Amino acid sequence: MMAASKKMLEAEPSEIEMLLPFHAAGTLSARDARRVEDALAADPALARQYAVIREEYAETISLNESLGAPSARAMQKLFAAIDAEPERKPSASIRLSARVSEFFARLSPRTLAWSASLGAVALLLQAGVIGAVLMKKETPSFQTASLSLNEPSAGPITRDLGSSSAAPTRALVRFAPEARISDITALLDNYQASIVDGAKGGMFRLQFGKAMSKDEAASLLTRLGREKIVSLAVATP
Amino acid sequence: MQVLYGRHHVRVFRFGLRLVRDEQIAEDLISEVFLDVWRQAGKFEGRSAVTTWLLAITRFKALSALRRRKDVGLDDETANAIEDTSDDPEVVVQKKDTGDALRKCLTALSPEHREIVDLVYYHEKSVEEVAEIVGIPENTVKTRLFYARKKLAELLKAAGIERGWP
Numbered sequence: 001m002m003a004a005s006k007k008m009l010e011a012e013p014s015e016i017e018m019l020l021p022f023h024a025a026g027t028l029s030a031r032d033a034r035r036v037e038d039a040l041a042a043d044p045a046l047a048r049q050y051a052v053i054r055e056e057y058a059e060t061i062s063l064n065e066s067l068g069a070p071s072a073r074a075m076q077k078l079f080a081a082i083d084a085e086p087e088r089k090p091s092a093s094i095r096l097s098a099r100v101s102e103f104f105a106r107l108s109p110r111t112l113a114w115s116a117s118l119g120a121v122a123l124l125l126q127a128g129v130i131g132a133v134l135m136k137k138e139t140p141s142f143q144t145a146s147l148s149l150n151e152p153s154a155g156p157i158t159r160d161l162g163s164s165s166a167a168p169t170r171a172l173v174r175f176a177p178e179a180r181i182s183d184i185t186a187l188l189d190n191y192q193a194s195i196v197d198g199a200k201g202g203m204f205r206l207q208f209g210k211a212m213s214k215d216e217a218a219s220l221l222t223r224l225g226r227e228k229i230v231s232l233a234v235a236t237p
Numbered sequence: 238m239q240v241l242y243g244r245h246h247v248r249v250f251r252f253g254l255r256l257v258r259d260e261q262i263a264e265d266l267i268s269e270v271f272l273d274v275w276r277q278a279g280k281f282e283g284r285s286a287v288t289t290w291l292l293a294i295t296r297f298k299a300l301s302a303l304r305r306r307k308d309v310g311l312d313d314e315t316a317n318a319i320e321d322t323s324d325d326p327e328v329v330v331q332k333k334d335t336g337d338a339l340r341k342c343l344t345a346l347s348p349e350h351r352e353i354v355d356l357v358y359y360h361e362k363s364v365e366e367v368a369e370i371v372g373i374p375e376n377t378v379k380t381r382l383f384y385a386r387k388k389l390a391e392l393l394k395a396a397g398i399e400r401g402w403p
Contacts, residue, residue: 060358156247
Protein backbone atom coordinates (compact mmCIF):
# COMPACT_ATOMS: atom_id res chain seq x y z
CA MET A 1 0.00 0.00 0.00
CA MET A 2 2.91 2.31 0.73
CA ALA A 3 3.77 2.09 -2.92
CA ALA A 4 0.45 3.71 -3.75
CA SER A 5 1.57 7.07 -2.46
CA LYS A 6 5.14 6.89 -3.66
CA LYS A 7 4.42 7.48 -7.27
CA MET A 8 6.92 9.78 -8.81
CA LEU A 9 6.01 12.64 -11.08
CA GLU A 10 6.47 10.60 -14.22
CA ALA A 11 4.81 7.47 -12.86
CA GLU A 12 1.19 6.48 -13.34
CA PRO A 13 -0.94 7.24 -10.29
CA SER A 14 -2.59 4.36 -8.47
CA GLU A 15 -6.36 3.90 -8.59
CA ILE A 16 -6.67 4.88 -4.92
CA GLU A 17 -4.68 8.08 -5.41
CA MET A 18 -7.00 9.08 -8.23
CA LEU A 19 -10.03 8.50 -6.03
CA LEU A 20 -8.83 10.71 -3.16
CA PRO A 21 -10.32 13.99 -4.48
CA PHE A 22 -13.70 12.34 -5.00
CA HIS A 23 -13.50 10.95 -1.48
CA ALA A 24 -12.85 14.46 -0.14
CA ALA A 25 -15.89 15.69 -2.05
CA GLY A 26 -18.00 12.76 -0.83
CA THR A 27 -19.00 11.53 -4.26
CA LEU A 28 -17.66 7.99 -4.12
CA SER A 29 -19.83 4.91 -3.79
CA ALA A 30 -19.87 3.30 -0.34
CA ARG A 31 -17.62 0.52 -1.62
CA ASP A 32 -14.99 2.86 -3.06
CA ALA A 33 -15.18 5.11 0.01
CA ARG A 34 -14.38 2.07 2.18
CA ARG A 35 -11.44 1.15 -0.07
CA VAL A 36 -10.06 4.67 0.27
CA GLU A 37 -10.60 4.74 4.04
CA ASP A 38 -8.73 1.45 4.41
CA ALA A 39 -5.87 2.71 2.25
CA LEU A 40 -5.66 5.97 4.21
CA ALA A 41 -5.52 4.11 7.49
CA ALA A 42 -2.70 1.89 6.23
CA ASP A 43 -0.57 4.46 4.42
CA PRO A 44 0.56 7.64 6.23
CA ALA A 45 1.97 9.12 3.02
CA LEU A 46 -1.37 8.68 1.32
CA ALA A 47 -3.02 10.32 4.34
CA ARG A 48 -0.67 13.31 3.96
CA GLN A 49 -1.64 13.60 0.32
CA TYR A 50 -5.28 13.49 1.39
CA ALA A 51 -4.67 16.39 3.78
CA VAL A 52 -3.28 18.37 0.83
CA ILE A 53 -6.39 17.49 -1.18
CA ARG A 54 -8.69 18.70 1.59
CA GLU A 55 -6.86 22.01 1.51
CA GLU A 56 -7.36 22.22 -2.26
CA TYR A 57 -11.01 21.34 -1.78
CA ALA A 58 -11.59 24.14 0.75
CA GLU A 59 -9.72 26.73 -1.32
CA THR A 60 -11.59 25.80 -4.51
CA ILE A 61 -14.86 26.42 -2.69
CA SER A 62 -13.52 29.69 -1.32
CA LEU A 63 -12.35 30.81 -4.75
CA ASN A 64 -15.68 30.02 -6.41
CA GLU A 65 -17.65 31.69 -3.64
CA SER A 66 -15.58 34.84 -4.12
CA LEU A 67 -16.86 35.11 -7.69
CA GLY A 68 -20.11 36.69 -6.54
CA ALA A 69 -23.41 36.50 -8.33
CA PRO A 70 -24.76 37.77 -11.63
CA SER A 71 -26.66 41.03 -11.87
CA ALA A 72 -30.40 41.25 -12.42
CA ARG A 73 -29.66 41.99 -16.07
CA ALA A 74 -29.20 38.29 -16.81
CA MET A 75 -32.63 37.42 -15.41
CA GLN A 76 -34.29 40.32 -17.23
CA LYS A 77 -32.67 39.22 -20.46
CA LEU A 78 -33.80 35.63 -19.96
CA PHE A 79 -37.42 36.44 -19.24
CA ALA A 80 -37.55 38.96 -22.07
CA ALA A 81 -36.31 36.20 -24.37
CA ILE A 82 -38.90 33.77 -23.00
CA ASP A 83 -41.62 36.36 -23.53
CA ALA A 84 -40.48 36.73 -27.11
CA GLU A 85 -40.69 32.99 -27.74
CA PRO A 86 -43.52 31.85 -30.01
CA GLU A 87 -46.64 30.84 -28.15
CA ARG A 88 -46.88 27.18 -27.44
CA LYS A 89 -49.86 24.90 -27.73
CA PRO A 90 -52.06 24.12 -25.97
CA SER A 91 -50.77 25.71 -22.79
CA ALA A 92 -47.06 26.19 -22.58
CA SER A 93 -47.13 27.42 -19.00
CA ILE A 94 -48.99 24.38 -17.74
CA ARG A 95 -46.68 22.05 -19.61
CA LEU A 96 -43.61 23.88 -18.31
CA SER A 97 -44.72 23.67 -14.72
CA ALA A 98 -45.31 19.98 -15.24
CA ARG A 99 -41.80 19.65 -16.66
CA VAL A 100 -40.25 21.61 -13.82
CA SER A 101 -42.11 19.43 -11.33
CA GLU A 102 -40.79 16.44 -13.21
CA PHE A 103 -37.21 17.76 -12.87
CA PHE A 104 -37.49 17.74 -9.13
CA ALA A 105 -39.27 14.41 -9.11
CA ARG A 106 -36.35 12.98 -11.05
CA LEU A 107 -33.58 14.25 -8.81
CA SER A 108 -30.84 11.68 -8.32
CA PRO A 109 -31.28 9.14 -5.49
CA ARG A 110 -28.27 10.65 -3.70
CA THR A 111 -29.77 14.12 -3.76
CA LEU A 112 -33.12 12.79 -2.62
CA ALA A 113 -31.51 10.78 0.15
CA TRP A 114 -29.65 13.80 1.45
CA SER A 115 -32.71 15.97 1.14
CA ALA A 116 -34.66 13.46 3.21
CA SER A 117 -31.89 13.38 5.80
CA LEU A 118 -31.78 17.15 5.90
CA GLY A 119 -35.53 17.32 6.34
CA ALA A 120 -35.39 15.05 9.35
CA VAL A 121 -32.42 16.85 10.88
CA ALA A 122 -33.94 20.23 10.13
CA LEU A 123 -37.12 19.31 12.01
CA LEU A 124 -35.11 18.48 15.10
CA LEU A 125 -32.84 21.46 14.90
CA GLN A 126 -35.11 24.14 13.61
CA ALA A 127 -36.35 25.16 17.05
CA GLY A 128 -32.82 25.31 18.41
CA VAL A 129 -31.48 27.35 15.53
CA ILE A 130 -34.35 29.82 15.56
CA GLY A 131 -34.14 30.11 19.35
CA ALA A 132 -30.42 30.75 19.25
CA VAL A 133 -30.83 33.36 16.56
CA LEU A 134 -33.57 35.16 18.45
CA MET A 135 -31.87 34.98 21.83
CA LYS A 136 -28.54 36.21 20.61
CA LYS A 137 -30.07 38.73 18.26
CA GLU A 138 -27.47 37.82 15.72
CA THR A 139 -27.92 38.66 12.11
CA PRO A 140 -28.93 35.40 10.52
CA SER A 141 -26.67 34.54 7.65
CA PHE A 142 -28.07 31.20 6.63
CA GLN A 143 -30.25 30.44 3.66
CA THR A 144 -33.37 28.38 3.91
CA ALA A 145 -34.26 25.75 1.41
CA SER A 146 -37.29 27.72 0.31
CA LEU A 147 -37.14 30.41 -2.32
CA SER A 148 -38.64 33.81 -1.98
CA LEU A 149 -39.05 35.40 -5.35
CA ASN A 150 -39.30 38.79 -3.71
CA GLU A 151 -35.70 38.57 -2.60
CA PRO A 152 -33.34 38.37 -5.53
CA SER A 153 -30.55 36.98 -3.40
CA ALA A 154 -32.61 34.25 -1.77
CA GLY A 155 -32.53 30.70 -2.94
CA PRO A 156 -29.43 30.12 -5.03
CA ILE A 157 -27.69 26.91 -4.16
CA THR A 158 -24.13 27.97 -3.48
CA ARG A 159 -21.31 26.84 -1.27
CA ASP A 160 -21.09 29.99 0.86
CA LEU A 161 -18.44 29.40 3.47
CA GLY A 162 -18.95 32.61 5.42
CA SER A 163 -16.14 35.07 6.02
CA SER A 164 -16.80 37.37 8.96
CA SER A 165 -13.88 37.15 11.36
CA ALA A 166 -15.99 38.40 14.27
CA ALA A 167 -18.66 35.78 13.75
CA PRO A 168 -18.76 32.50 15.65
CA THR A 169 -16.53 29.79 14.26
CA ARG A 170 -18.04 27.70 11.49
CA ALA A 171 -17.12 24.53 9.71
CA LEU A 172 -18.29 22.48 6.80
CA VAL A 173 -19.02 18.93 7.85
CA ARG A 174 -20.03 15.80 6.03
CA PHE A 175 -21.58 13.11 8.17
CA ALA A 176 -20.91 9.45 7.51
CA PRO A 177 -23.74 7.79 5.55
CA GLU A 178 -24.51 5.50 8.48
CA ALA A 179 -24.86 8.38 10.96
CA ARG A 180 -28.20 8.40 12.77
CA ILE A 181 -30.11 11.53 13.62
CA SER A 182 -29.67 10.76 17.31
CA ASP A 183 -25.88 10.53 16.78
CA ILE A 184 -25.84 13.85 14.97
CA THR A 185 -27.89 15.64 17.61
CA ALA A 186 -25.66 14.21 20.35
CA LEU A 187 -22.58 15.41 18.50
CA LEU A 188 -24.09 18.87 18.06
CA ASP A 189 -24.81 18.97 21.79
CA ASN A 190 -21.27 17.93 22.65
CA TYR A 191 -19.76 20.61 20.46
CA GLN A 192 -22.37 23.25 21.27
CA ALA A 193 -22.94 23.56 17.58
CA SER A 194 -25.94 24.06 15.37
CA ILE A 195 -26.53 23.42 11.70
CA VAL A 196 -27.07 26.73 9.96
CA ASP A 197 -27.05 25.52 6.39
CA GLY A 198 -26.83 22.17 4.80
CA ALA A 199 -27.26 19.24 2.50
CA LYS A 200 -25.63 21.06 -0.37
CA GLY A 201 -23.73 18.24 -1.88
CA GLY A 202 -24.04 16.47 1.43
CA MET A 203 -22.16 19.17 3.37
CA PHE A 204 -23.63 20.83 6.43
CA ARG A 205 -22.45 24.17 7.74
CA LEU A 206 -22.06 24.05 11.50
CA GLN A 207 -21.83 27.09 13.69
CA PHE A 208 -20.18 26.78 17.09
CA GLY A 209 -21.20 28.67 20.17
CA LYS A 210 -18.40 31.20 20.11
CA ALA A 211 -15.69 32.76 17.99
CA MET A 212 -12.37 30.93 18.36
CA SER A 213 -8.74 31.64 17.67
CA LYS A 214 -7.16 29.97 14.67
CA ASP A 215 -5.48 27.39 16.89
CA GLU A 216 -8.62 26.63 18.84
CA ALA A 217 -10.58 26.22 15.63
CA ALA A 218 -7.91 23.96 14.13
CA SER A 219 -7.87 21.79 17.23
CA LEU A 220 -11.65 21.58 17.28
CA LEU A 221 -11.73 20.59 13.61
CA THR A 222 -9.17 17.87 14.19
CA ARG A 223 -11.26 16.53 17.06
CA LEU A 224 -14.42 16.77 14.99
CA GLY A 225 -12.76 15.04 12.05
CA ARG A 226 -11.94 12.06 14.29
CA GLU A 227 -15.57 11.52 15.29
CA LYS A 228 -16.91 8.22 14.02
CA ILE A 229 -19.93 9.77 12.34
CA VAL A 230 -17.96 12.58 10.66
CA SER A 231 -16.36 11.75 7.35
CA LEU A 232 -15.05 15.26 6.65
CA ALA A 233 -14.69 18.49 8.62
CA VAL A 234 -13.07 21.52 7.04
CA ALA A 235 -12.59 25.07 8.19
CA THR A 236 -14.60 27.83 6.59
CA PRO A 237 -12.18 30.38 5.13
CA MET B 238 -38.68 28.55 -14.45
CA GLN B 239 -38.26 31.23 -11.78
CA VAL B 240 -37.70 28.56 -9.12
CA LEU B 241 -35.26 26.67 -11.29
CA TYR B 242 -33.45 29.89 -12.16
CA GLY B 243 -33.46 31.09 -8.56
CA ARG B 244 -31.89 27.89 -7.34
CA HIS B 245 -29.24 27.34 -9.94
CA HIS B 246 -28.29 30.62 -11.65
CA VAL B 247 -25.43 31.44 -9.28
CA ARG B 248 -23.73 28.10 -9.79
CA VAL B 249 -24.24 28.30 -13.53
CA PHE B 250 -22.81 31.81 -13.51
CA ARG B 251 -19.74 30.83 -11.48
CA PHE B 252 -19.03 27.75 -13.57
CA GLY B 253 -19.37 29.82 -16.75
CA LEU B 254 -17.29 32.66 -15.37
CA ARG B 255 -14.44 30.32 -14.47
CA LEU B 256 -14.44 29.10 -18.05
CA VAL B 257 -14.86 32.36 -19.98
CA ARG B 258 -13.26 34.74 -17.44
CA ASP B 259 -15.52 37.59 -18.43
CA GLU B 260 -18.47 38.63 -16.28
CA GLN B 261 -20.43 40.11 -19.15
CA ILE B 262 -20.11 36.94 -21.22
CA ALA B 263 -20.85 34.78 -18.17
CA GLU B 264 -24.08 36.73 -17.58
CA ASP B 265 -25.05 36.29 -21.21
CA LEU B 266 -24.36 32.59 -20.82
CA ILE B 267 -26.90 32.32 -18.01
CA SER B 268 -29.75 33.58 -20.12
CA GLU B 269 -28.70 31.37 -23.01
CA VAL B 270 -28.49 28.31 -20.78
CA PHE B 271 -31.87 28.80 -19.13
CA LEU B 272 -33.49 29.72 -22.44
CA ASP B 273 -32.25 26.37 -23.77
CA VAL B 274 -33.69 24.71 -20.68
CA TRP B 275 -37.02 26.40 -21.39
CA ARG B 276 -36.96 25.23 -24.97
CA GLN B 277 -35.68 21.71 -24.33
CA ALA B 278 -37.30 20.83 -21.04
CA GLY B 279 -39.07 17.95 -22.76
CA LYS B 280 -35.75 16.45 -23.76
CA PHE B 281 -34.50 16.16 -20.20
CA GLU B 282 -34.37 12.43 -19.69
CA GLY B 283 -34.03 12.39 -15.93
CA ARG B 284 -31.15 9.94 -15.94
CA SER B 285 -28.92 12.56 -14.37
CA ALA B 286 -29.29 15.35 -11.83
CA VAL B 287 -30.67 18.69 -13.02
CA THR B 288 -27.40 20.40 -12.12
CA THR B 289 -25.44 17.94 -14.24
CA TRP B 290 -27.66 18.78 -17.21
CA LEU B 291 -27.37 22.53 -16.55
CA LEU B 292 -23.58 22.41 -16.19
CA ALA B 293 -23.22 20.40 -19.40
CA ILE B 294 -25.23 23.02 -21.31
CA THR B 295 -23.21 25.80 -19.64
CA ARG B 296 -19.94 24.18 -20.62
CA PHE B 297 -21.03 23.76 -24.22
CA LYS B 298 -22.13 27.38 -24.43
CA ALA B 299 -19.00 28.66 -22.69
CA LEU B 300 -16.74 26.85 -25.12
CA SER B 301 -18.78 28.19 -28.04
CA ALA B 302 -18.43 31.70 -26.61
CA LEU B 303 -14.68 31.24 -26.26
CA ARG B 304 -14.43 30.02 -29.84
CA ARG B 305 -16.29 33.16 -30.95
CA ARG B 306 -13.67 35.30 -29.25
CA LYS B 307 -11.08 34.73 -31.92
CA ASP B 308 -8.52 36.92 -30.21
CA VAL B 309 -8.58 34.86 -27.02
CA GLY B 310 -8.03 31.26 -28.00
CA LEU B 311 -7.84 28.55 -25.35
CA ASP B 312 -4.11 28.05 -25.74
CA ASP B 313 -3.36 31.74 -25.51
CA GLU B 314 -5.50 32.03 -22.46
CA THR B 315 -3.73 29.13 -20.82
CA ALA B 316 -0.34 30.65 -21.50
CA ASN B 317 -1.43 34.03 -20.21
CA ALA B 318 -2.91 32.55 -17.11
CA ILE B 319 0.24 30.66 -16.24
CA GLU B 320 2.32 33.78 -16.76
CA ASP B 321 0.03 35.58 -14.36
CA THR B 322 1.09 33.32 -11.54
CA SER B 323 4.78 33.66 -12.13
CA ASP B 324 4.48 37.43 -12.14
CA ASP B 325 4.85 37.82 -8.44
CA PRO B 326 6.01 34.67 -6.69
CA GLU B 327 8.00 36.78 -4.25
CA VAL B 328 4.86 38.49 -3.08
CA VAL B 329 3.22 35.14 -2.52
CA VAL B 330 6.23 33.84 -0.62
CA GLN B 331 6.36 36.99 1.47
CA LYS B 332 2.77 36.52 2.45
CA LYS B 333 3.42 32.90 3.31
CA ASP B 334 -0.23 32.40 2.87
CA THR B 335 -0.79 29.02 1.32
CA GLY B 336 -4.48 29.68 0.93
CA ASP B 337 -3.87 32.83 -1.10
CA ALA B 338 -1.29 31.08 -3.23
CA LEU B 339 -3.56 28.10 -3.76
CA ARG B 340 -6.42 30.27 -4.98
CA LYS B 341 -4.08 32.15 -7.28
CA CYS B 342 -2.69 28.93 -8.73
CA LEU B 343 -6.19 27.46 -9.10
CA THR B 344 -6.98 30.46 -11.28
CA ALA B 345 -3.83 29.85 -13.30
CA LEU B 346 -4.71 26.30 -14.28
CA SER B 347 -5.58 25.61 -17.91
CA PRO B 348 -9.31 25.75 -18.76
CA GLU B 349 -9.62 21.97 -18.95
CA HIS B 350 -7.90 21.57 -15.58
CA ARG B 351 -9.91 24.39 -14.02
CA GLU B 352 -13.21 22.91 -15.09
CA ILE B 353 -12.45 19.46 -13.75
CA VAL B 354 -11.24 20.81 -10.40
CA ASP B 355 -14.33 23.00 -10.10
CA LEU B 356 -16.72 20.22 -11.07
CA VAL B 357 -15.28 17.80 -8.54
CA TYR B 358 -14.54 20.12 -5.62
CA TYR B 359 -17.04 22.95 -5.93
CA HIS B 360 -19.95 21.39 -7.79
CA GLU B 361 -19.32 18.02 -6.09
CA LYS B 362 -19.89 15.96 -9.18
CA SER B 363 -19.06 12.27 -9.19
CA VAL B 364 -16.75 10.60 -11.69
CA GLU B 365 -19.75 9.54 -13.76
CA GLU B 366 -21.34 13.00 -13.70
CA VAL B 367 -18.12 14.77 -14.70
CA ALA B 368 -17.72 12.27 -17.55
CA GLU B 369 -21.22 13.16 -18.71
CA ILE B 370 -20.70 16.93 -18.43
CA VAL B 371 -17.28 17.04 -20.09
CA GLY B 372 -17.95 14.20 -22.54
CA ILE B 373 -14.92 12.10 -21.68
CA PRO B 374 -14.50 8.53 -20.38
CA GLU B 375 -14.64 8.01 -16.62
CA ASN B 376 -11.01 6.92 -16.43
CA THR B 377 -9.98 10.12 -18.20
CA VAL B 378 -11.88 12.11 -15.57
CA LYS B 379 -9.76 10.54 -12.83
CA THR B 380 -6.43 10.91 -14.62
CA ARG B 381 -7.20 14.45 -15.77
CA LEU B 382 -7.96 15.52 -12.22
CA PHE B 383 -4.78 13.86 -11.01
CA TYR B 384 -2.69 15.77 -13.55
CA ALA B 385 -4.57 18.99 -12.79
CA ARG B 386 -3.55 18.54 -9.16
CA LYS B 387 0.01 17.80 -10.18
CA LYS B 388 0.07 20.99 -12.26
CA LEU B 389 -1.29 22.87 -9.27
CA ALA B 390 1.55 21.49 -7.14
CA GLU B 391 4.07 22.61 -9.77
CA LEU B 392 2.61 26.13 -9.86
CA LEU B 393 2.76 26.30 -6.07
CA LYS B 394 6.31 25.04 -6.06
CA ALA B 395 7.25 27.74 -8.58
CA ALA B 396 5.70 30.25 -6.18
CA GLY B 397 7.89 28.91 -3.39
CA ILE B 398 5.32 26.76 -1.63
CA GLU B 399 6.03 23.09 -0.95
CA ARG B 400 3.18 21.01 0.37
CA GLY B 401 4.85 17.63 0.58
CA TRP B 402 3.10 16.31 -2.50
CA PRO B 403 3.93 14.98 -5.04
